[in-house]
Amino acid sequence: MTAPARETTVEERVRQQIERTIQRSIKGLEYISTGDPAVGLTPKEVIHARGTLKLYHYRPQSDEVYRVPVMLVMSLVSKPYILDLTPGQSLVEFLLKKGFDVYMIDWGVPRPEDTKLRLEDYVLDFIPDCAERVMRDSEEDEVSVIGYCMGGQLATMYGALHADGPMKNLACFTTPVDADGMTLFKQWTDRRYFDVDRVVDTLGNVPPELLFASFDMLKPAARVAKNVQLWDNLWNDEFVKSYRMFDRWAADQIPFPGECFRQVTKEFMWENKFAKNELEIGGRRVDLGKIKAPFIHIVAEHDHIVPYEAAKPLVPMIGSEDKREVMLKGGHVSLVAGGNAIYRLWPQLESWLGERSV
Template identity: 85%
Template sequence: MTAPAGDASLEARVRMEVERAIQRSIKGLEYISTGDPAVGLTPKDVIHGRGTLKLYHYRPQSDEVYRVPVMLVMSLVSKPYILDLAPGQSLVEFLVKRGFDVYMIDWGVPRPEDARLRLEDYVLDFIPDCVERVLEDSGEREISLVGYCMGGQLSTMYAALHTGGPLKNLACFTTPVDSDGMVLFKRWLDPRYFDVDRVVDTLGNVPPELIYASFDMLKPAQRVAKNIQLWDNLWNDDFVRSYRLFERWAADQIPFPGECFRQFTKQFMWENRMVRNELEVGGRRVDLGAIRVPFLHVVAEHDHIVPYDSARPLVPLIGSEDKREVMLKGGHVSLVAGGNAIYRLWPQLESWLAERSV
């Protein structure tokens, strides 16, 4: 005599949940006892170093390489390995395997003496220097820049102030340009309550805990929700591995160089100069309309760090005829790394660069 189909189905579900509960306990102990997962594993060489800055060249993995090298530019407050998380979850690895000659700027962790660094140092010195090093190393005369978040801001500033230079293509991900669209950040940095001069004069570099806490406050319940999601999926090795990779990066923020933070707060957040084309770097106005190279801006539909209202004006401000905005599903981080990025952003970037890198 066989059990009714409904009873058999219920029994199977109960068995599955019991098995998952056992696995959660086992995996939970493993989670606590094992160290952080390895990151940034795509083979590379340091071709230039300056202070804390390192310029990486990723070793080619294809016999045929596109002529125009690609240099990745990260934010000043995040470590760059989000773009090279792990084999199979790495934008860098993807591009290298597709035949691109890939370089990356790693800003490093600012030292106390780096609190003096300003936007001028990054836009008029460090980035141009790295561009020249890439061209010398690759033997080419043109370069493509890809900037993520604030790295996109730095890249657009560079492009606007070096219009006669070797830049061939410029791509940005989730790059803010209108601070009015960053409503919560704007409120927290309200000059009536936030004394940026006192913060920088007292602390020098702005501690990463302050930056990390500001991100957390954008979605106060997110950390609790993520912990619940982790518990529900502790039995799933792939989920746990991905979770640990992202959590390691999210918690691994770095200080914001003090003088640059002062500049950024006053000129971008308070005075909103970037969207007005009034931002000045080294006494020179950053006119985004002066950018004429092919331009791509990829934004995330569910980005709570750089909301679309902050990113939307960027493409209209660019002076290029060949310019495009692409909105993809995902958040600020999942846009560039993880399972969704593999099928959404990465192929879009590959296709766009390939057409313009011959």
């Protein structure tokens, strides 16, 4: 018979709080004096470089199980290391250990001369070129594509305009389709008040400070709440390490190529052409119904950046018979990285992708 658990006395609780307060003070000094934690540590090689773009091939960490290589497509405004934070908290590392051959497109930080880049460059040139190089490097004739946030938009545009191409499977995470569901973003870019032509013509590439401020406006009290949470857990080394990595990534935004920003603002945010199946790239209509590859869209229940109303129409618009939507607990970032992702998204992705990669 198991003995009943002993209740913690008031004296023990006071002692615990005093100890944690002391640890907070010590850890607070360490927090201020130490640099940012290292991220993106999974061993990789650059197999192709073009301007700021780099195509990575990650070194295998187990015997290859699945024949079809995986190519990760990232957003244009965020650093890609959110999918490779640190050993034990890396989707890339997880996929490698499960036997996948993993590649990633890192768009890099746009230069002043990159302000002319448009969706045409990414969807009709960069992504197809990288897919061809992945297949050449892996000696396979198909590739599975995974896109996160705007990377999912780019991946679906690529799939729609290359319906007879080599895409074996397509997985998207928190990918917006219906601009009317973007709530505060929709208001922030309201054409009555937001002069996108003046912004781009004056600045060229859109500064990351502008984008970062727009994200902060979606949840204005979030940063204060995060600081309070950090103070409460400053004694906890694992919490502090995780906090610092996520905070570094959230603040590590990059400029948005100016012409692409103008294009996205007008055709996605203002005209909502993506949701209406009216978006044209290079004179060709992006008809998502032409995508026939197996498709999965994984969305976050508490996503304030891409609310469910913005993501919901994607699966019905895809033409594949094998398609599904999965909603998981978490927010826009915690869906793909951290403890929540380890136990929710990653196993879902492995199971779905594994069945379709043999």
